[in-house]
Amino acid sequence: xxxxxxxxxxxxxxxxxxxxxxxxxxxxxxxxxxxxxxxxxxxxxxxxxxxxxxxxxxxxxxxxxxxxxxxxxxxxxxxxxxxxxxxxxxxxxxxxxxxxxxxxxxxxxxxxxxxxxxxxxxxxxxxxxxxxxxxxxxxxxxxxxxxxxxxxxxxxxxxxxxxxxxxxxxxxxxxxxxxxxxxxxxxxxxxxxxxxxxxxxxxxxxxxxxxxxxxxxxxxxxxxxxxxxxxxxxxxxxxxxxxxxxxxxxxxxxxxxxxxxxxxxxxxxxxxxxxxxxxxxxxxxxxxxxxxxxxxxxxxxxxxxxxxxxxxxxxxxxxxxxxxxxxxxxxxxxxxxxxxxxxxxxxxxxxxxxxxxxxxxxxxxxxxxxxxxxxxxxxxxxxxxxxx
Numbered sequence: 001x002x003x004x005x006x007x008x009x010x011x012x013x014x015x016x017x018x019x020x021x022x023x024x025x026x027x028x029x030x031x032x033x034x035x036x037x038x039x040x041x042x043x044x045x046x047x048x049x050x051x052x053x054x055x056x057x058x059x060x061x062x063x064x065x066x067x068x069x070x071x072x073x074x075x076x077x078x079x080x081x082x083x084x085x086x087x088x089x090x091x092x093x094x095x096x097x098x099x100x101x102x103x104x105x106x107x108x109x110x111x112x113x114x115x116x117x118x119x120x121x122x123x124x125x126x127x128x129x130x131x132x133x134x135x136x137x138x139x140x141x142x143x144x145x146x147x148x149x150x151x152x153x154x155x156x157x158x159x160x161x162x163x164x165x166x167x168x169x170x171x172x173x174x175x176x177x178x179x180x181x182x183x184x185x186x187x188x189x190x191x192x193x194x195x196x197x198x199x200x201x202x203x204x205x206x207x208x209x210x211x212x213x214x215x216x217x218x219x220x221x222x223x224x225x226x227x228x229x230x231x232x233x234x235x236x237x238x239x240x241x242x243x244x245x246x247x248x249x250x251x252x253x254x255x256x257x258x259x260x261x262x263x264x265x266x267x268x269x270x271x272x273x274x275x276x277x278x279x280x281x282x283x284x285x286x287x288x289x290x291x292x293x294x295x296x297x298x299x300x301x302x303x304x305x306x307x308x309x310x311x312x313x314x315x316x317x318x319x320x321x322x323x324x325x326x327x328x329x330x331x332x333x334x335x336x337x338x339x340x341x342x343x344x345x346x347x348x349x350x351x352x353x354x355x356x357x358x359x360x361x362x363x364x365x366x367x368x369x370x371x372x373x374x375x376x377x378x379x380x381x382x383x384x385x386x387x388x
Contacts, residue, residue: 004034006087012039018284025358027054040069097131100138112143112372119281148282149305172361178262191267199227202268207235212274222328225335232256265292287356290348297330315348
């Protein structure tokens with residue numbers, strides 16, 4: 001009989017984002033398990049719905065503190081859900097410090113606790129110091145910790161002290177979302193025509209400090225090639241970034257609907273992946289762009305998986321962190337040397353297909369989770385547990 005996984009995440013589809021993408025393809029792709037998801041709702045209503053066969057419990061937040069949703073009723077609802085679902089495995093997507101003490105307290109003794117460590121908490125201000133004790137406790141209690149790259153098992157990360165129970169499970173892209181489809185050719189041509197067939201440097205992502213968009217804006221001054229820079233997405237830094245932009249070569253294109261995102265990747269020549277801290281632990285957008293043949297330019301980020309997804313001198317160019325002149329020079333180099341550009345583009349797609357797809361990620365995750373029960377291939381029959 002199948003075992004049951006209860007994933008605890010911040011949000012779930014149709015919310016867009018790297019962690020949400022991973023949560024969704026795991027819930028839908030780990031078919032050897034029964035899958036359930038708990039997350040925060042975004043419409044202020046606590047409810048349950050079903051998405052592509054996955055039952056999703058959405059809990060309405062009461063307040064938000066430093067971008068962290070908090071629901072005063074979360075303990076009550078999670079206790080009720082655990083009693084109903086009877087999970088064999090609780091998989092918590094981290095970071096989510098508000099849920100560390102709740103999940104730790106409510107995980108039954110015979111349920112395996114797995115942490116999928118998407119990123120450390122960066123900045124480590126007052127709020128982190130107040131919650132770090134709960135982070136340490138849940139790391140200690142966890143039966144298994146999943147890191148998204150070997151680079152992240154680094155002395156600067158809290159998971160390093162627990163590396164004996166850390167396994168690497170790379171994130172992946174959903175290939176079907178980025179494969180060339182009927183009608184894409186005309187959309188790609190429309191994008192190129194809109195910008196007079198100039199070379200396109202493309203960024204897409206949340207407009208937050210760790211994404212380093214300010215470096216791209218600064219680097220524009222030193223790019224000698226005739227090109228246009230498209231900045232997709234939005235976020236808390238959008239208006240400040242627009243105010244700091246003086247060049248006509250930089251265009252803010254706003255949120256790009258999922259059904260058109262691949263066309264922007266295919267239309268672009270260079271993918272400007274300017275993330276600048278370990279908060280960018282992997283880079284789903286980086287992998288998506290590489291799959292579509294857009295060659296990346298990245299910064300060196302110690303302890304981040306970014307420089308494992310794209311390999312300097314093989315699939316793209318990597319420059320010292322914050323060096324905007326070197327960043328501009330790398331872009332010019334790629335636009336000037338066509339043979340090198342096409343070599344990187346081909347190798348980049350091959351690397352994603354070989355290592356970073358949702359199918360491959362799910363296969364590896366399945367093996368690791370099944371390994372939590374090496375001598376037990378069938379689900380135990382037991383009565384409803386009391387969750388304290």
